[in-house]
Each structure stands twice: as structure tokens, then as C-alpha cells.
Amino acid sequence: MRIAVVNNFFPPRPGGSSHLAAALAQRYAAAGHEVLVLTAAYRDAPAEEVRDGYRVVRLPARAMPKLGLSIDFDMAFALARPGNLRRVSRLLAEFKPDVIHQHGQFFDLSWISGRYARRHRVPVLLSIHTRLESPDPKYAALFRMLDRFLVKPIIRRFQPRYVIMDELAARYCAERYGATTADFDYIPVAVEPSRFDTSQETDVRARHGVGDVPLIVSLGHVIPLRDRLALVEALPAVLAKHPDTKVMIVGQVYFDAFAKRAAQLGVSDAIITTGAVPSADVPAYFAAADVVAHDLQGGGFGTASLEAMASGRATIGTVTETNFPAVHLRNWENFVLVRPNDPADLANAVIRLLDEPEEREWIAKRQRDLVYSHFTLEVVTRKHLDVFERMVGERG
Numbered sequence: 226m227r228i229a230v231v232n233n234f235f236p237p238r239p240g241g242s243s244h245l246a247a248a249l250a251q252r253y254a255a256a257g258h259e260v261l262v263l264t265a266a267y268r269d270a271p272a273e274e275v276r277d278g279y280r281v282v283r284l285p286a287r288a289m290p291k292l293g294l295s296i297d298f299d300m301a302f303a304l305a306r307p308g309n310l311r312r313v314s315r316l317l318a319e320f321k322p323d324v325i326h327q328h329g330q331f332f333d334l335s336w337i338s339g340r341y342a343r344r345h346r347v348p349v350l351l352s353i354h355t356r357l358e359s360p361d362p363k364y365a366a367l368f369r370m371l372d373r374f375l376v377k378p379i380i381r382r383f384q385p386r387y388v389i390m391d392e393l394a395a396r397y398c399a400e401r402y403g404a405t406t407a408d409f410d411y412i413p414v415a416v417e418p419s420r421f422d423t424s425q426e427t428d429v430r431a432r433h434g435v436g437d438v439p440l441i442v443s444l445g446h447v448i449p450l451r452d453r454l455a456l457v458e459a460l461p462a463v464l465a466k467h468p469d470t471k472v473m474i475v476g477q478v479y480f481d482a483f484a485k486r487a488a489q490l491g492v493s494d495a496i497i498t499t500g501a502v503p504s505a506d507v508p509a510y511f512a513a514a515d516v517v518a519h520d521l522q523g524g525g526f527g528t529a530s531l532e533a534m535a536s537g538r539a540t541i542g543t544v545t546e547t548n549f550p551a552v553h554l555r556n557w558e559n560f561v562l563v564r565p566n567d568p569a570d571l572a573n574a575v576i577r578l579l580d581e582p583e584e585r586e587w588i589a590k591r592q593r594d595l596v597y598s599h600f601t602l603e604v605v606t607r608k609h610l611d612v613f614e615r616m617v618g619e620r621g
Contacts, residue, residue, distance in 0.1 A: 226613060227259045227321060231338045232328035233301060235264035235281065239504060241528035242354040245415060246328045247277075252606040254278035261320045263313060263334055265301040282316060284309050284334070304333040313337045317345075324613045327351045327385065330402075331376050339383035348616035350410070350609070351385035356397045359449050360522070372401045386616065388609075390414050391548045393525050410612045411550040414528050415605035418535035418596055421508045429473075429506075429513035433497055438469040439579050442514035442538075444507065444529045446476040453483040455521045458568035459575065460492040466576050470495060475510050477501045511536035515585070516578050520544075523565025531600050534592035539578050539585045541571065552599045559591040 230250045234243035246262070254260045260279035265286035266272065274281050287305035303309040317325075317338065325342050327335040330353055342349045357368035357376070380402065387402075389395045389409045398404040430436060441463075445451050453474060463470050472495055478484075487493045502510065507529075511517060517533035518541040520526050526542045526549075533540040543565040546554040556562040561578070563570040578585045 226323045226617065227261075228253050228613065229317060229320060229322035229325045229338065230260060230262045230279075230328070231264075231325060231332075231334050232262075233265040233286070233303070233332040233334050234329070235262060235267070235283075236504075237270055238267040239501060241414070242328050242352070244504060245352075245354075245528065248415065248417060248602050249326070249606060249609060250279050251277040252602055253610070256606070256610065258610075259320075261316070261322070263316065263338065265303050265334065267301070284312065302333045303337065310337055310340075314341050317341045322347055323617050325349045326609070326613075329354055330380055331355075331357060331371070336379050339380060339385070343383040346620065348620050349383055349385040350388060350612060350616065351380065352388040353390070353394045353398060356394065356524075357401075358397075358524070360452075361449060364449070369401075377402050386410055386612070388412050388612075389550070391525055391544070392550070393544075393548070410608075412605055412608045412612070413549050413552065413600055414531060415602045416528060416531045416535050416596060416600055417602050418593070421511065421532070421536040423508075425509040425512045427506060427509035429509050433473065433499065435471055435473070435497070435513070438471055439467050439515050440513060441470065441472045441516045441518060441575065442475060442510055442533075443472060443517070443519050444475040444510060444533070445519050445527070446501070447474065447478045447483065448480050450522060450524050451519065452480055452522065454486055455566050455568050455571055456518055457483045457487045457490065457492065457496070459572035460487070460495055461490055462569070462572035463575050463579075464492065464495060467579050470579070471497055473497045473499065473510070473514075475499045475502055475507075507532065508536060511538050514538050516541065516575055518571070518575070521563075521565065521571065531596055534589075535596040535600075537589050537593045539589045540592060541574055541578075549599070552595070554595075557588065559588070559595045561588060561592075 232246040234240045236247050250260050250262050262281040264283050266283045272283050284303045285306040286301035286303045288301045325338050357372050359365045387398050387404055387409050389411050390413055487496050511533050517538045519530050521543050523543045526544045530540050541561045554560045563574050
């Protein structure tokens with residue numbers, strides 16, 4: 226097959242969907258398929274390259290302006306640069322894809338490639354990585370309008386199938402885009418556990434002057450949907466039982482409400498912010514952790530949390546036991562679940578894990594086994610290729 230992979234985010238740009246798109250492209254190529262990646266330009270990355278057996282074309286793009294809002298994010302759009310519409314059509318016409326795998330429903334490269342797919346009757350598989358949602362009512366209303374009047378009309382024109390990674394994505398696509406279960410393919414997010422198998426040369430505790438104290442690592446950019454407020458508000462109870470505990474927030478801070486709340490609660494000294502770190506350093510940060518907690522607002526369980534599980538660290542989430550179709554989660558057996566936005570419940574879970582190191586190690590092992598059974602790139606790549614083959618067959 227000839228597979229076109231489309232994502233505005235792609236390495237060296239950081240991010241979960243960026244690295245997943247690259248990993249899947251590599252696996253598609255390794256399986257003997259021709260692969261073309263279309264993405265947005267990023268810093269000094271080459272405009273075109275061949276890597277891991279596939280071709281990458283980075284299109285000129287314009288970064289979204291920073292307006293000083295809490296939703297500001299490092300995003301670039303190709304449609305802001307003249308000529309990209311024709312260039313994408315030309316690149317796809319030359320490549321003649323059998324299927325297009327899009328990452329991100331609100332990225333303009335998905336819309337441009339969808340236009341080509343509609344005109345040439347090419348099947349499209351659309352991975353929903355991010356839901357346009359916000360805990361802030363005014364932004365929530367804005368996102369609903371964008372979905373209703375912009376995203377939905379565009380993507381309905383090329384009628385994609387949807388990669389549904391969890392039950393929240395299924396509900397979202399049904400409510401926002403009118404999709405049905407007949408349009409869904411249930412494929413979980415993938416991680417590569419092998420990158421966590423080797424011993425880490427970087428001593429994260431020494432780098433940040435932490436020493437031998439209980440350490441909670443929370444990885445991912447700080448945005449309203451991952452604001453760390455529950456973690457900060459859980460800290461007074463945790464510190465009362467384990468006074469030397471530190472929280473290390475690893476990622477760019479775009480939304481600093483957590484820092485203001487920490488100052489109010491008098492726990493600022495227990496918090497370390499590192500800023501963005503290279504992807505290659507992530508295993509070292511997990512290796513330094515006693516407990517990992519990223520997704521604490523009920524917004525799903527993302528790549529970073531699954532990677533923490535793969536690294537063999539006890540990881541806390543706020544999803545339900547039915548979050549992943551066909552994957553059975555059981556609280557305090559192969560998972561640690563707490564209620565979303567509930568500092569007291571979170572504090573109790575952290576204290577239990579710090580109080581009982583043997584239980585912490587046991588549940589970390591069960592979580593790691595769960596990742597190897599259901600979330601490896603090998604398993605997830607095969608599921609994608611099975612869907613592609615079925616879509617191509619249905620078109621024929």
C-alpha cells in the first residue's frame with residue numbers, strides 16, 4: 226500500500242501525536258509499505274528528508290500568534306502560506322496514496338488532504354488525539370462553536386473513519402461530529418516500551434538537586450486541560466505525611482494557575498518546574514520518580530501516562546475502568562484510579578503508594594504488563610494496517 230501520513234505536528238516538534246505519527250510511519254515502512262509524511266515546517270528542520278525508510282515533506286507554515294490567552298499554544302498552520310493548497314494536491318497526486326492517515330481533526334493539513342481525498346475517492350482514517358474542550362466556560366463555548374461551524378462541516382465532506390482511542394473520544398465524536406459506532410475503529414494510543422528498558426545515564430535527581438526524597442513526576446505541557454491544580458491542592462495532605470516530598474512538573478508552562486495556588490497554600494518550595502525537555506530524556510525523568518501523575522482532570526489517559534506505566538512506575542489516572550475498549554482496568558490491581566479534580570482522593574492515593582513501597586512496586590509491574598499486552602507499537606501498528614486493508618478493499 227501507499228500510505229500518506231498527515232500531521233501538522235511531527236518530530237523534531239515535541240508532542241504525543243507528533244511522536245506517534247513518526248513511530249507509525251516508521252512501522253508502516255518497515256512492513257513494506259510506501260509512506261509519505263506531510264507536515265508543517267518547524268524551526269530549522271529540513272524542508273524535505275528521507276528518514277527510517279519514508280519521505281517527509283515539511284510545508285511552509287505560519288505560527289499561531291501569541292495573544293496572551295490561556296489557550297495559547299505552539300501551533301503552525303500551512304494554509305497561512307500561499308501555494309500550500311496546490312502543493313499538497315500536487316504531492317498527493319504524484320504519490321497516489323491508497324489511504325490517508327490524518328492526525329488531528331482541527332489541523333489545516335488534515336482539511337487540505339481531506340479535500341484531495343474527496344476529489345479522488347481516497348479513504349481517510351482520522352486519529353482524534355485532542356478534544357476541543359476547556360474547563361473555562363467561555364473557551365468551552367468557543368470550542369463548541371468551532372467544532373459545529375468549522376471542523377464538522379469540513380471533515381464531513383471527506384467522510385473519514387475515526388480512530389477511537391478511548392470512551393471519551395467516542396462520546397466526543399458522536400456529540401460533536403455526528404459520527405456513529407459504524408464510523409469507529411477502536412485502536413488505543415501506542416507506546417514503545419523498549420525505550421524504557423535500558424538504564425538511564427542522566428541522573429535527574431542530581432540535575433535538579435532533589436536528593437533521596439519521595440518524588441512525584443508530572444510530565445506534559447501545563448495547559449488548562451492539564452493544569453496540575455488538583456496535584457497542588459493535594460500537596461498539603463501529602464506533605465503532612467511525607468514532608469520531604471517534591472513534585473517535578475516536566476513541560477512548558479502555558480497556564481500558571483497552579484503556581485499561584487501553590488503560593489496561596491504555602492507549598493511552592495515543594496514544586497520544581499523543568500520546562501520542556503528532549504524526548505530522549507523522558508525515560509530518565511520517569512526512572513527518577515516514585516509516583517507519576519499527569520492526567521488528573523478526567524480528560525483521558527494519554528501517551529505520557531502510558532509511557533510512565535511502561536517505565537515501571539506507579540501511575541495515577543482519573544479515567545474509568547471501561548476507558549479503553551477491550552482492555553480491562555481494575556483499580557489497585559493493574560491501575561490506580563482516582564476521581565477527577567479531587568485533591569483529597571488524589572492525596573490518599575499518593576500517600577498509600579508512598580507508605581507501601583512493596584505495593585507500589587507490585588502495581589507498577591502490573592501496569593507495565595498491561596502496556597506490553599495492549600499498547601505496544603507492534604500491536605497498534607497491526608491494528609492500523611488491518612483497518613487500511615479493509616478500507617482499501619471496500620473502496621475497490
